[in-house]
Amino acid sequence: MNRRDFIKIAAASGAMLIVPKPFGHGQDTAPQFSDPDVKKLADEALNTAKMSGASYADIRINRYRNQSISTREKRVISISNNENFGFGIRVLVDSTWGFAASSNVTKDEVARIAKEAVLIAKANRFLQKEPVQLAPVPPYQDVWKTPIKINPFDIPISEKVALLLRINEEALKVKGASFCSSFMQIAMEYKFFASTEGSYIEQELYRMWPAFTVTAVNKETGKFETHSSYNEPIGKGYECVDEKFLLDDARLAAEEAVMKHSAKSVEPGKRDLILHPTNLWLTIHESVGHPTELDRALGYEANYAGTSFLTLDKLGKLKFGSDIVNLIADKNQKDALATCAYDDEGVKTREWYLIKDGMFVDYQTIREQAHSLGHKESHGCSYADSWSSIPFQRMPNVSLQPGKKKLSFNDLIADTEDAIMVKGRGSYSIDQQRYNFQFGGQTFWEIKKGKINQMLKDVAYQAKTTEFWNSCDAICSDEEYYLGGSFSDGKGEPGQSNSVSHGCCPARFRQINILNTGRKV
């Protein structure tokens, strides 16, 4: 195959791929891949790997497309498009992994790289004390695409720029607002996966994020306050861009940034806490998403991201949270950032409970770890952030389930005597076993006698994960459900980035430690 032809087909800007059944998922008929030559290239890799001694091999031929626009005030700082293309081959030789990758997508290079992956596995097999055991997976031949309505790459740059500049303009109309920076990030992953077990899977994933930060400088005092948007990244097309919401949010952010200058500095101590979903999603990510990663619990991440306080002996036994706390992992969740039909080792994605009625009941797994739990199959959590990266266990979308009793956000406020309500993503930090965390926010509000009273500042909350979740005594019902998320979550060596969403409703936590973070240096 001529490499340029493949590039041309796969790279045709705008309409990226011809996908006959864009919403197909496990259809019975043979799928039509965007370029049949990709399958031939994959077969070359798999056959060469087998001939060279691999008992298992897979290949991912991937193309990434990113667009980034950033502005400040009336100025466009940068407009850039980035594309990246290549393949990575993973092999097992004597139950030891080897991996090699290249950006030179030709038949000869695919064969050379397959052999190199085998050589790496062979160089390492004398170190192997725990032979890799892969949980079985049926062979799939399928095509899947994020069900977007509007391809964000089809929208003219000028329209995106104009929106971002309008956001800045709207924020700067507010008296006291000094600066506004805004950006839009758009990402597309095209992935073709094939394995020696007979799978051929083509997927095309989309995500995007328009956001901004307003700064209010008080020139007399030399102090400044910032406020970032409440808007979160999402696994949708350009239809997610709601101009009215963004402009309203920009005005609100500017007003609140100015208000922070005169907000009351918080009194530290134990206080009840109401976490708005714009803040709570990140607490879920750090205190539930990461400790339920099985690779951490087993020690695979001990040298970098860390291990987990949720050791295997606690599975099914630890009361992680109060009875109303239910957390589900779901790689099929609508509009979510980690959503796909198959993971990066060809496992069909699904949903399952991590925390059920407050009990810790399961982990996130990939094929080589499932046996550690006595599972017969993987939960489908394998992901690599590039063709050049080795797939490993990454977080699926993890979401707090709505409360079963009807409870609106206003009802929750009305039911609260004395508390602090936190909105928006702020500072975040948690230890390497996920016991002790500290979070900030964008804004903090005093709740007194069932009413939102005044703005507070210099607030951070600190807690132990299980004490925090066991103190949860109210979760709003599903009409308040909100999907937050992170465009880039880091893990692994070398570091890899994963996009992941977390859904939740407002929730209340009793007697949490509040810090005052105001300092003089």
Place this chain on the structure above:
Amino acid sequence: MMTKEKAQKIAEKIFALTKADGVAISINGGSSSNLRFARNTVTTSGTSNDTSISISVTFGKKTGRYSFNQFDDKSLQEAVQRAEELAKLAPEDPEYMPPLGPQTYPDVKAYYLSTADVSPEYRANVAKDCIELAAAKNLIAAGFVENSAGFSFFANNKGLTADHTSSSIDYSITARTQDGSGSGWASSGHNDVTKFDGRKASVRAIEKASMSVNPKAVEPGKYAVVLEPQAVMDLLSSFAFRFDARSADEGRSFFAEAGGKNKIGQKLFPDFVNITTDPAYPNAPGFPWSEDGLPSRKTVWIENGILKNLRYSRYWAERQGKEPVPFASNVVMQGGDASVDDLIASTKQGILVTRFWYIRDVDPKTMLLTGLTRDGTFWIENGEIAYPIKNFRFNESPVAMLKNTEMMSRVERMQFAGSVNLIPALKVKEFTFSSLSDAV
């Protein structure tokens, strides 16, 4: 790895493909190979090669950028067209700066063929050595060894060209006790593999793991601390790479002063605090250029405790009537004559910190950071390490850390996020720990 000659040919091709007023290209790439181990066994291991080109074209004051990782003629042609399309759609940039002409760059020696050529067997043996040492002490080792070779090239259509090659071997290791009650960490890295000592790092991490078993809880509060160079680097990185004039002049950084001024010229720290950047410093190579190909150069940030410089972008320098000051490409801090042991010996009561983890900004006005101690935290009593203690969360500013510094050790070479830095251990008279963590 791409050669300078090939990069120049690509640049010439691109310059011939467009009639844009300004064209700048940046080529970055190379190879990297790694091995991870955990649970005293190999886990994953791989190698990859990639080179990408970023093309920036400007019509008048309108600029577009496109980057890709394919170098055949058709791909280059399409890349230029796409950059041109973006430039034509872009609004005029009021802060546009014309391209620089030819420049002279510092001589930075950062590439060693022997490092680029490290074999899978070499990496496997680093892991094997560590695993054997750990297993002999009944410990569990997890680690990462990676060698890489990189090439960077920058050119514009006004005659400027710059190129740089670098290599690195990086190794880190965590040893943990079987029961998870003790953990130790160490790292080692160098541009030149012949100067790399993996065993030394393995032995150090293993010693720390054995020393840190069954830590005692000490009440959170303000304590004297001895911060090992890694812990200092962890905090200083949030400070030393943020010397920026524009955000200060705009009133939105720690370096801002009331009335639209900045803190340049102010005495912020004790006399012995001296922090510079020097891309050509022996044993700590930096990167030879900054924005638009502006040459990196030796820059004094803090001299005798006084803030002497902030980074000025080309635009901000012109607007403020200053000379541009390039980014900090490394941190060279002046150390003292003492050893880390001397710092401990001089401490009546205090805490020894190996490193910090999960550091995040809490308040940019004061540079207040939060994070946790990790992999070796010890109580010092009467000048000696008395016993291991539980990890803490801290809420502290690197500004306060430097202000409260009483003593410094000799500097150590620290590779950190792609930069090579010279950093001492510090004895700090007061450091704020806000809560305990059960994490080991």
